[in-house]
Amino acid sequence: MAREMMFAEAIAVAITEEMQRDPSVVFYGQNMAMTDRDPFVRKFGKDRVRITPISETAEMGIAIGAAMNGLRPVVELYMAEFMLVAFDEVINEAPRLRYMSGGQVKVPCVFKAGFGFAAGWAGQHSNCTYHAMMGIPGLKVAVPSTSADAMGLMRAAIRDDNPVVYLHHYMLTIDKGPVPEGDHIVPFGVADIKREGTDVTIVATAWMVKKSLAAAEQLAKEGISAEVVDPRTLAPLDVDTIVESVKKTGRLVLVDQAPRHASAAAVIAGEVAEHGFEYLKAPMKMVTGLNTSVPYSEPMESYVLPSEEKIVSAVKSVLARHAAAV
Amino acid sequence: MGASSELSNDKLKWMYTQMSRIREFEERVKRTFVEHPGVIRGHAHLGDGAEASIVGSLATRHENDLVMPSYRCHGYPLVLGTSAKAVMAEIYQRKTGVCKGFGGSMHLADPAHHLPTASGIIGQGIAHAAGAAYAAQVKKTGQVVYSFFGDGSSKQGAFYETLNMAAVWKLPVVFVLENNEYQAYTHIKLEDANAIAGDPLSQKAEAFSIPGVTVDGTDPLKVYDAVNEAAERARSGKGPSLVESKFYRFSPHGNAITVPPVPTQFQEHEAIEVYGNKAEFAAAQANDPIKKFRAHLIGTGVLTEADAKKIDDSVRAEMDEVVKFALESPLPAPEDALNYVYA
Structure with missing residues (x-):
C-alpha cells in the first residue's frame, strides 16, 4: 500500500521515524525548533532537537564530534551553499577522520540541505554543489528525485555509519508522489x-x-x-x-x-x-x-x-x- | 590554596614522570630527523615546553573524560595511556602505529584511550570537542571533554562559533588555549588584538559570557587548579570555560618544509631564526617547566635527587625501546591504503 506524500513531508517523516526508532538520532539547525510548539521538540524534547546560531562550522563540526561520541546527528543546513561557508568540515574533516585514524572512529552524520533553487534566487542560492562533494572518498552524496526516494534515502543516510550529504532539490519540495508503507529504505549506490x-x-x-x-x-x-x-x-x-x-x-x-x-x-x-x-x-x-x-x-x-x-x-x-x- | 594542594605524592610523581616522558619523546622525534633521515615524512610539531600545561590539565581528568588536541598532539596520548611505541611507530609511518600509518604525526587518534581524533586543520578540532560534549550531555555520560588548541586557533571562525554555541548549550567542555606566543612562524604581537593591546587572550571568553582565566602554563599545579575548576564547572552542568595556559614551545613550529629529496630537520626557534631574539629564547629556557617542577618536588620533599634521577633514567630507557620498536616495525602493505575509506 502506498500513500501520497509531498517530497518535503517524506523527508520529515523519515527523520521523525528514525528519531523514534533510535534515541541516538538528534536533529538541529538554524531557525528551527524555536518554540515548544515545534512538532520535533514536542516529540523528542530539547536535548535532541535544537536551534543553532548561524554558525555552519560549529554546527557541522559539533555533529562530527557528537558522531564520534555516540550520536547520529542530522544537521539542517537549509541551503547547500551554506555548507560552503564551512567546507572544511564537509570535505576535510568528516570524511577524513575515520581514514586517518586507521579505522578506529566512525562519523555517522547527515548534512541536509536544499539546492538548485531555480526560482529567481540568482547566483549564490541556486547552485548544484554536489559536484564538489561527490569526489571525496569517505563522503556519501544523496540526491533524491521522488517522495519515495527522499524518504528511503534519508532513512539510509541516518543509518549509515559514514558522513552523508543529503541534498533535496528545492523545485521538488511540494511535488506529491507515492511512498511505500512501512520501513521503506533506498540503499545507497543503487540507481x-x-x-x-x-x-x-x-x-x-x-x-x-x-x-x-x-x-x-x-x-x-x-x-x-x-x-x-x-x-x-x-x-x-x-x-x-x-x-x-x-x-x-x-x-x-x-x-x-x-x-x-x-x-x-x-x-x-x-x-x-x-x-x-x-x-x-x-x-x-x-x-x-x-x-x-x-x-x-x-x-x-x-x-x-x-x-x-x-x-x-x-x-x-x-x-x-x-x-x-x- | 587550590585543589592541587591535595594531590598525593604518588600523583605528583606521576605528573613529573609524564612531563619527563613527553620531553624525552619529543627529543627522540627531533633526533630522528638527524639520525634516521626520511623515516619521518611531512610535518611534525613538537610539544616540548608544553609538558606542564598538558600534564597539569590531564591530571584533572575523570576516567571517561575525552581529550581532543590539535595537530601538535604527541604528548596527550602518552599521558592518557596509549603505548608510546604505537605513537612513535605512527610517526615513523609503521603498520604498528596507533593509526596503522594512516594518520601520522598530525592526526593521532586512540579512542580506546579517550582521544577520538586530532584534526590537522587549525581550530577545527574545537568544534569536534564541543560535539563530543554535546553527545555526553544528551547521553548523560558524565563526561567532560578537554579541547586543546593553540593561540593561532583562537583567530579561527571555528573558535568563535563553537565557544558561542557551547555557551548557549552549556556543554561540558573545557577549552584550553595554549598560548605559546607564536602562530606558526608569526609572533602573537603581530596578529592578536588582545596581545597587541597588552590584554590576556582569556579576555576572549568575555565575548561569550563564560569564565576566562589566564594561568602560568609552566607550572603544572597552577594549570591543575585552573583546569580543575573549569572541569568541575562543566561537570556540574554550568557549561564551558576558557583557560589560557601560557608557556613557550622550545622547538620551532615544525620541521623545516622541504621538497624531497631535500632532507628536513628542525631549525632554530622562530625567535632566533626569524626575529633574531636570542634573549627571549634564553629567558624561556631558563624557565623550563620540567626543571622547575623537578626542583619543586625535591624542595618539598616529594622526591629525592636520587628518585628524580631514577625517573629520568627509566624514561630514557623507555624511549630507547620506543625508538627501537618503531624503527624495527614493518611498513604497511601498499594496498592497505584502500582500507577504512567507509565504515
Whole structure:
C-alpha cells in the first residue's frame, strides 16, 4: 500500500521515524525548533532537537564530534551553499577522520540541505554543489528525485555509519508522489530506472529527472522510446546500471543542472566512455547548465538551465547522428 | 590554596614522570630527523615546553573524560595511556602505529584511550570537542571533554562559533588555549588584538559570557587548579570555560618544509631564526617547566635527587625501546591504503 506524500513531508517523516526508532538520532539547525510548539521538540524534547546560531562550522563540526561520541546527528543546513561557508568540515574533516585514524572512529552524520533553487534566487542560492562533494572518498552524496526516494534515502543516510550529504532539490519540495508503507529504505549506490525504454538512455538526477521524464513522454508521442535512469546517489555511483542501460539502448544523453565542466554528467560520461564505449552507436551528449553563474532575471535563468526542450533536442540529435553514420 | 594542594605524592610523581616522558619523546622525534633521515615524512610539531600545561590539565581528568588536541598532539596520548611505541611507530609511518600509518604525526587518534581524533586543520578540532560534549550531555555520560588548541586557533571562525554555541548549550567542555606566543612562524604581537593591546587572550571568553582565566602554563599545579575548576564547572552542568595556559614551545613550529629529496630537520626557534631574539629564547629556557617542577618536588620533599634521577633514567630507557620498536616495525602493505575509506 502506498500513500501520497509531498517530497518535503517524506523527508520529515523519515527523520521523525528514525528519531523514534533510535534515541541516538538528534536533529538541529538554524531557525528551527524555536518554540515548544515545534512538532520535533514536542516529540523528542530539547536535548535532541535544537536551534543553532548561524554558525555552519560549529554546527557541522559539533555533529562530527557528537558522531564520534555516540550520536547520529542530522544537521539542517537549509541551503547547500551554506555548507560552503564551512567546507572544511564537509570535505576535510568528516570524511577524513575515520581514514586517518586507521579505522578506529566512525562519523555517522547527515548534512541536509536544499539546492538548485531555480526560482529567481540568482547566483549564490541556486547552485548544484554536489559536484564538489561527490569526489571525496569517505563522503556519501544523496540526491533524491521522488517522495519515495527522499524518504528511503534519508532513512539510509541516518543509518549509515559514514558522513552523508543529503541534498533535496528545492523545485521538488511540494511535488506529491507515492511512498511505500512501512520501513521503506533506498540503499545507497543503487540507481533506479524511472522509465524503461529501448532507443536512448537519459541519465539525470533530482529535478532533472522530472524534466527528463517529461521529455521522454513527449518523445514517446513521436515514437522514440527513452529510458530514464536516476543514480539517486552520486557517491557511491551505480555505474553498472547506467552501463547496462546503455548496452540496451546504444545511446546516451546526460542531463545535469550544474555547469558542464566537472559536472556529475561529465563524471558519468567518463565512466561510460571507459566501461561502455563499445555499446555506443553514437557519441553521447550532455545537456547541462551553461558555463555561467545562475542569473536572476527569468528569461536568462531559463536560458542557462537544461529544459525539457533541450533534452528532447539532444535525444533527437544522438538518434540523428546514428542515422547519419549508417 | 587550590585543589592541587591535595594531590598525593604518588600523583605528583606521576605528573613529573609524564612531563619527563613527553620531553624525552619529543627529543627522540627531533633526533630522528638527524639520525634516521626520511623515516619521518611531512610535518611534525613538537610539544616540548608544553609538558606542564598538558600534564597539569590531564591530571584533572575523570576516567571517561575525552581529550581532543590539535595537530601538535604527541604528548596527550602518552599521558592518557596509549603505548608510546604505537605513537612513535605512527610517526615513523609503521603498520604498528596507533593509526596503522594512516594518520601520522598530525592526526593521532586512540579512542580506546579517550582521544577520538586530532584534526590537522587549525581550530577545527574545537568544534569536534564541543560535539563530543554535546553527545555526553544528551547521553548523560558524565563526561567532560578537554579541547586543546593553540593561540593561532583562537583567530579561527571555528573558535568563535563553537565557544558561542557551547555557551548557549552549556556543554561540558573545557577549552584550553595554549598560548605559546607564536602562530606558526608569526609572533602573537603581530596578529592578536588582545596581545597587541597588552590584554590576556582569556579576555576572549568575555565575548561569550563564560569564565576566562589566564594561568602560568609552566607550572603544572597552577594549570591543575585552573583546569580543575573549569572541569568541575562543566561537570556540574554550568557549561564551558576558557583557560589560557601560557608557556613557550622550545622547538620551532615544525620541521623545516622541504621538497624531497631535500632532507628536513628542525631549525632554530622562530625567535632566533626569524626575529633574531636570542634573549627571549634564553629567558624561556631558563624557565623550563620540567626543571622547575623537578626542583619543586625535591624542595618539598616529594622526591629525592636520587628518585628524580631514577625517573629520568627509566624514561630514557623507555624511549630507547620506543625508538627501537618503531624503527624495527614493518611498513604497511601498499594496498592497505584502500582500507577504512567507509565504515
